[in-house]
Amino acid sequence: MTAQFPPPAPESEQRLLSHEELEAALRDIGARRYHNLHPFHRLLHDGKLSKDQVRAWALNRYYYQAMIPVKDAALLARLPDASLRRIWRQRIVDHDGDHEGDGGIERWLKLAEGVGFARDYVLSTKGILSATRFSVDAYVHFVSERSLLEAIASSLTEMFSPTIISERVAGMLKNYDFVTKETLAYFDKRLTQAPRDADFALDYVKRHATTPELQRAAMDALTFKCTVLWTQLDALYFAYVSPGLVPPDAWQPGEGLVPEASPAAAPTGVPAAFSGSDVPRLPRGVRLRFDEVRNKHILLAPERTFDLDDNAVAVLKLVDGQSSVSQIARTLGQTYDADPAVIEADILVMLAGLAQRRVLER
Numbered sequence: 001m002t003a004q005f006p007p008p009a010p011e012s013e014q015r016l017l018s019h020e021e022l023e024a025a026l027r028d029i030g031a032r033r034y035h036n037l038h039p040f041h042r043l044l045h046d047g048k049l050s051k052d053q054v055r056a057w058a059l060n061r062y063y064y065q066a067m068i069p070v071k072d073a074a075l076l077a078r079l080p081d082a083s084l085r086r087i088w089r090q091r092i093v094d095h096d097g098d099h100e101g102d103g104g105i106e107r108w109l110k111l112a113e114g115v116g117f118a119r120d121y122v123l124s125t126k127g128i129l130s131a132t133r134f135s136v137d138a139y140v141h142f143v144s145e146r147s148l149l150e151a152i153a154s155s156l157t158e159m160f161s162p163t164i165i166s167e168r169v170a171g172m173l174k175n176y177d178f179v180t181k182e183t184l185a186y187f188d189k190r191l192t193q194a195p196r197d198a199d200f201a202l203d204y205v206k207r208h209a210t211t212p213e214l215q216r217a218a219m220d221a222l223t224f225k226c227t228v229l230w231t232q233l234d235a236l237y238f239a240y241v242s243p244g245l246v247p248p249d250a251w252q253p254g255e256g257l258v259p260e261a262s263p264a265a266a267p268t269g270v271p272a273a274f275s276g277s278d279v280p281r282l283p284r285g286v287r288l289r290f291d292e293v294r295n296k297h298i299l300l301a302p303e304r305t306f307d308l309d310d311n312a313v314a315v316l317k318l319v320d321g322q323s324s325v326s327q328i329a330r331t332l333g334q335t336y337d338a339d340p341a342v343i344e345a346d347i348l349v350m351l352a353g354l355a356q357r358r359v360l361e362r
């Protein structure tokens with residue numbers, strides 16, 4: 001039997017690269033794997049996403065932002081000398097700020113609030129996708145467990161971020177009327193912070209990757225980090241673009257938002273309860289629609305969508321601006337062979353909920 005030997009590594013993996021060659025190899029990884037190439041980012045920058053899809057991005061990315069200083073603190077704890085720690089600790093200050101209301105995390109919260117989220121909902125991280133959590137946590141673990149060289153090399157994606165940030169900010173301002181320059185203020189500071197951080201990390205990697213094996217480890221670390229970013233966009237695409245399968249417990253459009261002021265609101269802000277003789281109707285601009293991608297009915301309101309359960313769909317199909325609640329209950333009673341009085345009681349609760357969210361009026 002012929003023994004199986006692993007194929008010899010290509011020459012580039014065995015030879016010690018010059019600093020220029022190493023940098024070129026690292027940049028090549030970014031050119032092929034950085035998240036600017038992901039379809040979700042293309043859609044985001046080209047203005048092809050709905051407001052809810054942009055919200056899903058802002059909400060999920062918050063978790064990345066919140067964990068970056070945790071990752072940097074793990075790395076800082078492993079740095080052996082004060083001169084390195086002095087440099088690295090600036091990253092934590094950049095994200096956490098020097099005082100309440102300052103720093104990158106705070107600016108990202110403003111971004112999330114700018115697209116409609118309630119701050120506490122974002123801070124709770126309740127609605128983020130599990131895949132976001134897994135990939136961000138994997139980055140923190142990687143930096144805590146691998147060699148210092150690999151930990152530092154994994155931050156080198158920042159070499160590529162100024163280009164994507166410029167593209168993103170210009171594209172989003174041009175294409176979304178609900179996005180303002182103030183909302184995107186987070187990115188202003190990144191345009192100077194990222195190159196400063198990347199220069200330091202690149203210099204460190206060049207000086208410490210002194211064997212072909214160490215150079216390979218640095219390249220692998222950068223590849224891993226590109227995957228961390230890419231996976232987050234895969235998860236967003238799958239849940240909120242196509243096929244549009246939002247996992248249980250993840251954010252559903254309409255959740256965690258600050259209620260928008262609406263002229264249809266009652267003066268007290270809370271609409272009075274419906275009665276059987278009321279004739280419910282959809283306010284102007286609100287429509288019942290079948291979402292082909294998600295294969296279910298949704299209520300489409302300006303800048304918002306609401307998921308509906310089967311009962312709500314059955315009722316809303318009969319909301320025609322002419323039938324009273326009691327008439328709708330009678331029709332459903334006949335259709336489902338059920339007691340109209342019981343149905344009416346259920347409908348009244350459901351309609352009150354929809355009216356509170358300003359997608360139903362009388």
Ligand SMILES: O=C(O)c1cc(C(=O)O)c2c(n1)C(=O)C(=O)c1cc(C(=O)O)[nH]c1-2
Nearest residue numbers: 068154155156157158159160161164165190
């Ligand atoms: O907007 C982006 O596309 C983008 C990318 C990256 C990156 O490449 O890792 C970072 C950031 N932003 C960012 O804002 C940030 O604070 C950051 C820290 C790090 C890191 O690995 O330490 N990457 C990034």
